Amino acid sequence: MALSQRDRRNGFMAGVSGFFYRHPWSKLLLLLLPAVLWLMGLYLGSIAGLLVNSFWSIEEFTGLIDRTFTLSTYRDLFEPYNRDIVLRTFFMAAAVTVACAFLAFPLAYYMARYATRRGRFVLYLAVLMPLWSSYLVRALAWRQIFARGGVLYWALGKLGLDGVLDTLVQAPVVGGSSLIASKISLFIVYMYLWLPFMILPIEAALERVPGSFLEASSDLGARPGLTFRRIVLPLAKPGLIAGSIFTFSLTLGDFILPTMFGSSEFYLGQQVFTQIGVVGNTPLAAAFTFVAMAIMIVYLTIAKRAGAFESL
Amino acid sequence: MITRDSTDAGFGLKVASTLVMIFLYFPLAIIVLYAFTTQSSSFTFPPPGLTLEWFRVAFGREDMWQAFRLSLLVASVSASMAILLGSLLAGAVYRSRFFGREALAFIIVLPIALPGIVTGIALRSTIGIVDFPPLGIWTIVIGHTTFCIVIVYNNVVARLRRMSPNVVEASADLGASGWQTFRHVILPNLATALLAGGVLAFALSFDEIIVTTFTRGSDPTLPIWIFNVLFRPRNRPVTNVVALIAVTVTIVPVLLAQMLARGSDDAGSGMGAGSGAASTTAAIPDPR
Numbered sequence: 001m002a003l004s005q006r007d008r009r010n011g012f013m014a015g016v017s018g019f020f021y022r023h024p025w026s027k028l029l030l031l032l033l034p035a036v037l038w039l040m041g042l043y044l045g046s047i048a049g050l051l052v053n054s055f056w057s058i059e060e061f062t063g064l065i066d067r068t069f070t071l072s073t074y075r076d077l078f079e080p081y082n083r084d085i086v087l088r089t090f091f092m093a094a095a096v097t098v099a100c101a102f103l104a105f106p107l108a109y110y111m112a113r114y115a116t117r118r119g120r121f122v123l124y125l126a127v128l129m130p131l132w133s134s135y136l137v138r139a140l141a142w143r144q145i146f147a148r149g150g151v152l153y154w155a156l157g158k159l160g161l162d163g164v165l166d167t168l169v170q171a172p173v174v175g176g177s178s179l180i181a182s183k184i185s186l187f188i189v190y191m192y193l194w195l196p197f198m199i200l201p202i203e204a205a206l207e208r209v210p211g212s213f214l215e216a217s218s219d220l221g222a223r224p225g226l227t228f229r230r231i232v233l234p235l236a237k238p239g240l241i242a243g244s245i246f247t248f249s250l251t252l253g254d255f256i257l258p259t260m261f262g263s264s265e266f267y268l269g270q271q272v273f274t275q276i277g278v279v280g281n282t283p284l285a286a287a288f289t290f291v292a293m294a295i296m297i298v299y300l301t302i303a304k305r306a307g308a309f310e311s312l
Numbered sequence: 313m314i315t316r317d318s319t320d321a322g323f324g325l326k327v328a329s330t331l332v333m334i335f336l337y338f339p340l341a342i343i344v345l346y347a348f349t350t351q352s353s354s355f356t357f358p359p360p361g362l363t364l365e366w367f368r369v370a371f372g373r374e375d376m377w378q379a380f381r382l383s384l385l386v387a388s389v390s391a392s393m394a395i396l397l398g399s400l401l402a403g404a405v406y407r408s409r410f411f412g413r414e415a416l417a418f419i420i421v422l423p424i425a426l427p428g429i430v431t432g433i434a435l436r437s438t439i440g441i442v443d444f445p446p447l448g449i450w451t452i453v454i455g456h457t458t459f460c461i462v463i464v465y466n467n468v469v470a471r472l473r474r475m476s477p478n479v480v481e482a483s484a485d486l487g488a489s490g491w492q493t494f495r496h497v498i499l500p501n502l503a504t505a506l507l508a509g510g511v512l513a514f515a516l517s518f519d520e521i522i523v524t525t526f527t528r529g530s531d532p533t534l535p536i537w538i539f540n541v542l543f544r545p546r547n548r549p550v551t552n553v554v555a556l557i558a559v560t561v562t563i564v565p566v567l568l569a570q571m572l573a574r575g576s577d578d579a580g581s582g583m584g585a586g587s588g589a590a591s592t593t594a595a596i597p598d599p600r
Contacts, residue, residue: 020490031404032416035397035461039419043458046434053437103335106328114321123333125570130336132566134519136535137555140542141339144346144355144552151342151357195336245425253427256521256539269429273525276433285433292427300425 054286063280073283077291082271086291089268092183093251096190097244103191104198104243105236111199112206124200131196139260142189146179146261176263186262190251197250198243205239206232241303248299252292268292340559347552353545370553379537380557386449386533387517390456394513395506397457398464405465406472423459431458432526439527448529455527456520460513467509468502475501504572511569515562534558 020027057070076082111123130138145152156162169175169182176182209232217227255269266274268288275285321329347366349359370376401420405413423431435455445451479501483493521535532540538558541551 016491018489028404028408028410031400032410035401035420036416038397038458039416039423039461042438042454043423043431043434044419046438047430049438049441050430050434103332106325107332110321110325110329114325125567126333127336128570129563129567130340132515132519132562133340133559134521134535134538134555134562136519136521136538137343137559138339140538140551140555141342143542144342145339147355149354149356151355154357192335192339195332199332249425249427253429253522255429255525260542269427269522272429272433276436276526282437286437289430289433293430296426 050286050289053282054290056283058281058283065282073287076284077287082288085266085268085271086288088265089252090295092187092190092267093248095187096194096251097247099187099191100195100198100247101202101240101244103195104202108199108202108206108236108239109232111203112209113211124203127196127199135193136256138193139189139257142185142192143180143260146185148178152179180261181263183262186257189257189261190247190254193257194247194250197246198240201242202236202239205236205242209235237306241306245296245299245303249296252295343552343555343559347549347556349549351549353548355548366547366549366553369547370550370557373550376534376537376554379532379534382449382531383518383534384561386452386456387514389449389453390460390517391510391514393453393457394460394464395510398461398509398513399468399502399506401461402465402468402472406469420462420465424462428459428520428522429526431455432523435523436526446529447527448531451527451529452524452533455523456517459520459523460517463513463516464506464509467505467512471502471505508569508572511565515566518562519558 054073055069055071057066057068057072058064059066077086107123107127111120111127115123144150147153153162153165156165165179168184169179174183174187176184179185213231213235214227217231218224222230253269255267255273258267258270268291272285272288275281275288345359346355348362348364349355350361350363350365351359405417432455435451435458439445439447439451439454445454475498479497480493483497488496519535521533521539524533524536528536534554535558538551538554541554
């Protein structure tokens, strides 16, 4: 009985697979359909809906959404308050990206050039693991590090440098009423959170540079500095760009960290969150989102030209 | 830095690398340390004393366990759906040519290449318009599945590419039907890739907060719970205890999956973390 049932099932499955073999398109369609519906229909459809939303506007007195085509919401983006949000977020993302590149390079270089095969895997896991621990948790750690009387002040106090930190915190533009309430802390935490995203692609790019290139360069009389500028850096560029896509995009869209660090000045993600959640101005939130998307698309286009996609 | 015949790293490079590593792990050590501090509302260093009290308080909080269970459920369902959708997609895109294939490969990556907030508010506004499903576990799952598909997809495609086409032909030559080939040849080959992809998707979903903020109902997931108690002035070390739980739940399976994937030559594919839209698996290439 059990056997015949099994035979029947095999017979049925053989029939099905025979049908698919004779009609390869039907199989492809069946495989594609669920995910394509999900991604094209639900996801892209939602983004298209958002785009439509950004061309609507909100009526000032009633707070209702006026569903007629207008560019007024995009014009609102150029009001000083909103424009400053975009610029502030953009410069923060750029600063974080540059800082990450500088911090990531030495470790990536060490991993690619000097670590043994096994050592490299261990280092790779070590760089990867922080990424897989909740980013909220890692941000929380920095609030405890930066706290008054916390470990940073303690360490600097031992070195007699706490005065330097206080001066820095009181500096205009980057400073704030306390370390946690300053842009410096926001910057450091972003840098910390996204650093592994920069290390890994640079390491992968550097790994593909044959050691003989460097030997050839020095054989031809180039000093280490020149070899670095002319050989290592150009070959690492695709990795640098690939990493910067993440550091940039993640800073651009984040709205959690600016509530934990920095002053009351808004960043793009926060403004989107407030407009949609508190004010109910979905069109303005959508317009801000498309600023972030537009910046990323320009960035991705430049990255593609620079050949970063081939190294992805 | 690079000298003519030295294969050893320079002193400066070693120091810089070590410092970066310390920078990466020091904050995690701080989380562990303050989970044991005797202070309830400040973080002086060094801590005045150590206690296990906060573990007792944290474990006794029913609202935390509710959030924890919701996160587990969401992550399991999202990872399962991502395994289904991602592997089907991988099977279709791998070695077939059809109209729009390149565009599709690009769209798959979008949910994690674009800032998470884009996915979040786009899905939220659609759910609002359609008015279905009601905000809650299913809307969270919809959001998470969207960015988890690519994780599984990348793992499975990488494995399929490495699989010799000869084994499928051999199976057919020996008289196996298409189904039997799938069941006895392809599936066993894919098993670890599916598992690794699923675990990574689980971890990504478990920690996600940006998309979740927009798609959730009134019940918080664990990261949202942590965020909500963050600014409470009392019993602060409880947050650290819960943070440790959250980190353990994702780190341990991911570490195992990485070992497993390395064993079957897949390490590196399937990255992504951080704020929902964290990363593309394609962008963090195989490190070896």
